[in-house]
Amino acid sequence: MFTCTPCGTTSVLRDEAWELAGxxxxMQDAPSLVRIGEQVEVEGLTLMPVGHARFGYGRGxxxxxxxxxGEGEGHWLSADEGDYALERPLAPGDWPSGFRPSxxxxxxxxxETFRVTEAETAVCLAVRGEFPEELEIDEAHLYFDLAGPGGQIATFEKWEGGxxxxxxxxxxxxxxxAA
Amino acid sequence: MTSTLQKLNCTQCGAGLDVLGGGRVLTHVCSYCGAELDAQDDYKVVAQFRDMPRPRTPFDLGMNGTLWGVDFTVIGTIAWQEYHAGRTWSWVDHQVYSPTHGYAWLSVEDGHVTFTRKTRDIPRPALVSARQIETSETRPSVRLGGERFLYYASGRAKPTFIEGEFNFRPSLDDTADYVTLLGETQMLDILASGSEVEYELTHLPDQTDLLTSFGVDAARMPKPGRRHPLDVRERPPIQLFLRNLAIGAAAVSIALAFLVSLRGETVAVSGKVPVSVEVELPFTVTSAEALTEITIWSNANNSWAWFEAELVDDAEAPVAAFERGVEYYSGSDWSEGSQKARTRLRLEEGNYTLSLAMSEADVDWTGGVEASQMEASVRTGVANPWWLVAAGVLFGAIGAGFLAQSKLSQSGRWAGSDWDDD
Incomplete structure (x- = not known):
């Protein structure tokens, strides 16, 4: 999925063809340590942000x-008022079984044992750039943040499509x- | 990040309140009526705080400033008090907010302002218990991020004043148990509240820069009391250089003194003779530049012997006359005195004769043996190393002064600790 910067429309790649998605x-301007197109260094990696999605939770x-x-591998870098996390998609084979979100x-x-520390229903407010999945504006996402040992984090995300x-x-x- | 709401009216008293924090603010306590409003639920009143004495602090809500290049805004104030053994400690924490770096604290205590923020790293060990503090022989310590932190203080504090916005829900009924540990450049606080444990790191920013940046009125800033434990007074490189130079010079001076003391040539030895005979020992001095050393030895043991010496030149004219005593005492694990006595003279070039005779001797210690033999020897070309020894002592004293200053400076950092070595 990508967003056209000049016209603000989004397109999704389906069956090797781009379809207009909305x-x-x-995206309101706000101070940020991360911006599309500006490399950042973190955890020994040099990362190039190519997509920016904003999720609203009511007040913020x-x-x-x-x-x-550098290897072309994708990472999610989340920024929430000074709380930053770097996560990679977990392969379906590693997904925990029997998880009851609460x-x-x-x-x-x-x-390793992880505990749910935060649950949030968020709505996708805006998207810019490229993403590995389809994100629809106004679509509700249910997020569960789990804390693990040694500053580890896992996130379970649920939306209508999956x-x-x-x-x-x-x-x-x-x-x-900044790199 | 917060939405565009920037002002609201207190849902209890209607007063206008600034919204300064971000979207993670949970509580807004009205500055006018003390109502605690739920920032996540239409600012409904969830509690009412009364009779809160306003603390003395130079910071007001809404003040902006920069810390290490990051802009922060003061959004909340909590004053704390701690009572223990008839003493009271009080301090003021201000919650500060940055859209990029989140929530942190500026704390005002004893005339110092510190910056504290939460860390997600967990020290090892993760907790320092009250029992450990009570029973440990040495200060408990933990390691975090490669740094060692030593126990500094602990206690239980209660809020006495709450105002503004917070990313948690404070209450006047709260208590906070804390253990503070001191590292080289930062402090680690282990905070326990209910079943939750949090870790915070505190730094001491440059006070002038901080107060200037936040536009603090200097007249409102309490006068600093004792030195802050994070006030690490780094000595200028020139001072460290001078300390090392002094210690090095002391070592070199003592080493040179030792080498100089080995100089000289033995030119005459009488050999061991009975003390009943008079020693006549001729010798020649070839250089008037150096000293001549005359050594008298006797086998006095736990006793003493007194010797009279006379020095005459080629023409048998007296050049010098002196008396020297030899006394030596010892036990199973001690000894005192020496069986040798030395005299140094400056003599002109020429031939001399040393006359030496024992004048008196006595045994004055249990098991003592009176001197029965003696020997005289002459060494020429001797140098006096005492000026080098004196220089070594002087330089050593300077180096020790620098080291003592450093030690004193370190102990000053711990002056406010509640640790008792007993």
Whole structure:
């Protein structure tokens, strides 16, 4: 999926053909340590943000950046008022079984215990750039953040079209550097 | 990140309130009526705080400033008090907010302003228990990010004043148990509240830069009390250089003194003779530049012997006369005195004769043996190393002064600690 910067429309690649999917929504300007097209160094990786999605939770919002590293691998870099996390999609084979999404629930991922610390229903407010999946404006996403040992984070995301797991680490904003 | 709401009216008293924090603010406590409003639920009143004495602080809600290149806004104020053993400690925490770096604290205590932020890293060990503090022989310590933190203080504090916005729900009924540990450049706080444990790191920013950046009125800033434990007074490189130079010079001086003391040539030895005979020992001095050293040895053991010496030149004219005593005492694990006595003279070039005779001796210690033999020897070309020894002592004293200053500076950092070595 990508957003056309001049006209603000989004297109989705289906069956090797681009289809018009709607608009990219309104992305209000806000101070940020991460911007599309500006490389950042984090966790020993040099990442290029290529997609920017904003999710609203009523009173506020947070940003998700789809970034590519030097090997072309994709990472989600989330920024929420000083809380930054770097996560990679978890392969379906690693998805935990029997997870019942609720605050305080525990689950084992890659041999480590994770606990749900935050649950949020968020609406996709705006998208810019390229993404590995289709994001629809005004679509509701149910998010569960899980905390693991050693500053690890896992996120379970559920929306009308499906669900996904990501896995990674919390970042210190003071360690985030422009490359 | 917050939406565009920038002002609201208190749903309790109607007063106009600025919205300064971001979307993660949970609570807004009205500055006018003390109502606690739920920022996530249409600012409904969830509690009412009364009788809150306003603390003395130079920071007001809405003040902006820069810390290490990041802009922060003061959005909340909590004053704390702690009582222990008849003493009271009080300080003021201000919650500050940055759209890019999130929520942190500026704290005003004892005339110092510190910057504190949460860390998700967990120290090892993760907790320092009250029992550990009570029973440990040495200060408990933890490691975090490669840095070692030593126990500094602990206690339980209660809020006495709450105002503004917070990313949690504070209450006047709260208590906060804390353990503070001190590292080289930062402090680590382990905070326990209910079943939750949080870790915070505190830094001491440059006070002048901070106060200028936030536009603080200097008259409102409390006068600093004792030195802050994070006030690491880095000594200028020239001071470290001088310290190392002094220590190096002391070592070199002592080493040179030792080498100089080895100089000289033994030119005459009487050999061991009974103390009943008088020693006549001729010798020649070839250089008037250096000293001549006359050594008298006797086998006095736990006793003493007194010797009279006379030095005459070629023409048998007296050049010098002196008396020297030899006394030596020892036990199973001690000894005192020496069986040798030395005299140094400056003599002109020429031939001399040393006359030496024992004048008196006595045994004055249990098991003592009176001197029965003696020997005289003459060494020429001797140098006096005492000026080098004096220089070594002087340089050593300077180096020790620098080291003592450093030690004193370190101990000053711990002056406010509640740790008792006993």
């Amino acid at each position: 608009t990219g929504g309104v 919002w947070w940003d998700e950046f789809w970034c590519l590293d 605050l305080g629930a525990t689950v084992t991922i890659r041999g 669900e996904a797991w990501t896995f990674g680490v919390w970042l210190d904003p003071w360690d985030l550097r």
